[in-house]
Amino acid sequence: MVSYKELGLVNTREMFAKAIEGGYAIPAFNFNNMEQLQAIIKAAAEEKSPVILQVSKGARNYANATLLRYMAQGAVAYAKELGWENPQICLHLDHGDSFELCKSCIDSGFSSVMIDGSHLPYEENVALTKKVVDYAHQYDVTVEGELGVLAGVEDEVSSDHHTYTDPEEVIDFATRTGCDSLAISIGTSHGAYKFTPEQCTRNAEGKLVPPPLAFDVLDGVMEKLPGFPIVLHGSSSVPQEYVDIINENGGKLPDAIGIPEEELRKAAKSAVCKINIDSDSRLAMTAAVRQIFATKPGEFDPRKYLGPARDEMEKLYKHKIVNVLGSNGKA
Ligand code: G3H
Ligand code: 13P
Ligand code: ZN
Numbered sequence: 611m612v613s614y615k616e617l618g619l620v621n622t623r624e625m626f627a628k629a630i631e632g633g634y635a636i637p638a639f640n641f642n643n644m645e646q647l648q649a650i651i652k653a654a655a656e657e658k659s660p661v662i663l664q665v666s667k668g669a670r671n672y673a674n675a676t677l678l679r680y681m682a683q684g685a686v687a688y689a690k691e692l693g694w695e696n697p698q699i700c701l702h703l704d705h706g707d708s709f710e711l712c713k714s715c716i717d718s719g720f721s722s723v724m725i726d727g728s729h730l731p732y733e734e735n736v737a738l739t740k741k742v743v744d745y746a747h748q749y750d751v752t753v754e755g756e757l758g759v760l761a762g763v764e765d766e767v768s769s770d771h772h773t774y775t776d777p778e779e780v781i782d783f784a785t786r787t788g789c790d791s792l793a794i795s796i797g798t799s800h801g802a803y804k805f806t807p808e809q810c811t812r813n814a815e816g817k818l819v820p821p822p823l824a825f826d827v828l829d830g831v832m833e834k835l836p837g838f839p840i841v842l843h844g845s846s847s848v849p850q851e852y853v854d855i856i857n858e859n860g861g862k863l864p865d866a867i868g869i870p871e872e873e874l875r876k877a878a879k880s881a882v883c884k885i886n887i888d889s890d891s892r893l894a895m896t897a898a899v900r901q902i903f904a905t906k907p908g909e910f911d912p913r914k915y916l917g918p919a920r921d922e923m924e925k926l927y928k929h930k931i932v933n934v935l936g937s938n939g940k941a
Contacts, residue, residue, distance in 0.1 A: 614721035618686035634936035635878035638662035640888035653927035660698035758795030777830030791839035798844035846889035
């Protein structure tokens with residue numbers, strides 16, 4: 611058993627309390643490799659932003675669970691080396707799908723886990739989430755639960771409230787499970803295709819404009835659970851400039867579309883205190899790499915294309931921290 615406290619990591623409790631109080635949100639950035647981790651830590655250290663390093667089941671399988679944990683441990687030392695005296699870094703399991711996976715992360719040094727029972731029948735979601743909370747809280751590890759189903763890439767995102775979180779369920783869920791934060795569904799979704807063109811309108815320049823998020827559902831949840839930490843998944847904005855660079859350099863991402871940054875800024879000022887971003891970092895990396903491959907076909911030193919990709923991701927993370935979440939200067 612390795613405690614995250616020995617690794618210099620922190621759980622989300624204090625981060626979230628301060629974020630709600632201060633009207634900003636903590637960035638939760640996924641990482642799978644060294645360049646992403648370097649860019650996240652450099653951005654957070656230079657902007658003095660608390661940060662959540664997210665690791666998915668897929669990331670653990672890709673990079674090796676042991677190696678990833680040591681990378682997170684190294685990230686704390688790296689942050690200090692960059693002059694961040696008291697790094698506020700949380701290591702979080704993203705979309706844990708079983709008690710065993712959550713336990714394995716808790717036992718190996720994670721400071722926070724998500725148990726995603728959102729696709730299960732309500733009572734099964736409650737029971738599974740409670741089981742994880744009961745184990746995690748023995749070690750002061752915080753737990754994120756989820757209520758409501760995010761539309762998948764292929765699914766119909768409609769105004770049908772059945773896909774959104776039901777504010778009537780949140781008190782019962784939070785009380786019975788004891789979870790520390792709650793991911794809700796208000797119209798965001800994972801990936802680079804969050805809306806179909808049919809669900810959007812087009813502005814004067816012909817650009818797709820997505821339908822607004824269901825802020826009424828968020829308001830309903832906040833009314834039922836005042837001051838309770840709320841999480842938004844699927845919060846990439848899919849920057850058009852990256853999509854254009856990718857498409858102009860041999861890629862094919864037709865009609866990719868994300869969540870407008872103004873909507874995330876608005877959410878960050880509310881009880882939404884954790885905003886998950888993964889796809890935008892993938893797009894930044896892919897755009898930078900494609901551009902180098904197209905303009906320098908003789909280049910084969912990975913540092914010459916992964917280095918610029920890392921710089922682009924760092925720029926992106928800083929932009930999110932400063933201009934979207936408002937978490938700069940808070941750690
Ligand atoms: O929500 C999912 C995250 O973007 C992680 O994705 O499972 O492909 O690592 P992944
Ligand atoms: P995006 O695909 O919008 O980046 O969402 C990431 C996420 O929710 C990770 O859990
Ligand atoms: Zn997610």
